[in-house]
Amino acid sequence: MPHEFIQHQKEDHNKQLQLADRLCKASSSQEREKLRKEFWQELYPHVIGEEKSMYKVLTKAKDKKVREHALESLEEHKVAKYALAQFMKCSLEGDVFQAKASVLKELNKHHTQEEEEQSLKDLEKMCDAKQLDEIFAQYEKAEKEAKKSKK
Numbered sequence: 001m002p003h004e005f006i007q008h009q010k011e012d013h014n015k016q017l018q019l020a021d022r023l024c025k026a027s028s029s030q031e032r033e034k035l036r037k038e039f040w041q042e043l044y045p046h047v048i049g050e051e052k053s054m055y056k057v058l059t060k061a062k063d064k065k066v067r068e069h070a071l072e073s074l075e076e077h078k079v080a081k082y083a084l085a086q087f088m089k090c091s092l093e094g095d096v097f098q099a100k101a102s103v104l105k106e107l108n109k110h111h112t113q114e115e116e117e118q119s120l121k122d123l124e125k126m127c128d129a130k131q132l133d134e135i136f137a138q139y140e141k142a143e144k145e146a147k148k149s150k151k
Helices: 004-025 029-051 054-058 064-089 095-126 129-147
Strands: none
Touching: 004 029, 004 064, 004 095, 004 129, 029 054, 029 064, 029 095, 054 064, 054 095, 054 129, 064 095, 095 129
16 A cells, blocks of 8 residues: 555545546636636645655655656646646636646646656655655645645
8 A cells, every 4th residue: 555645645636637627617707716726725735745845855866867857847847836827817718718727737637647657656666654754744834834825
């Protein structure tokens, strides 16, 4: 059975992907605004939590491929945060909202697949249960702080 942190990550990813699907299908302004806020609350703190926990470890890995993949993942985070910020500012009406929602969904889907297929597996290989406990504690602390942030 995977460590609690790994399981938490996968559950968060599933929530994000389901919410992104609902967001892309939303039609009324009221529904779009509600789901947009929910999506931000699910995605932004998660990204910050990962950056301040697991990616701090992965970017210091002895294995060059692990480090390179971690750095690539952090660049994807930068793109996702930018796209999310733009999405939070856009009008709820029209095709631009739909286009931005779709791009965020695809960015998130691509990134979470790579994390689950590579980053989380690398982390499990590198860390014992105690280290993963520490990473999870760092993640939860950073996520909690990020949830206090405004959109």
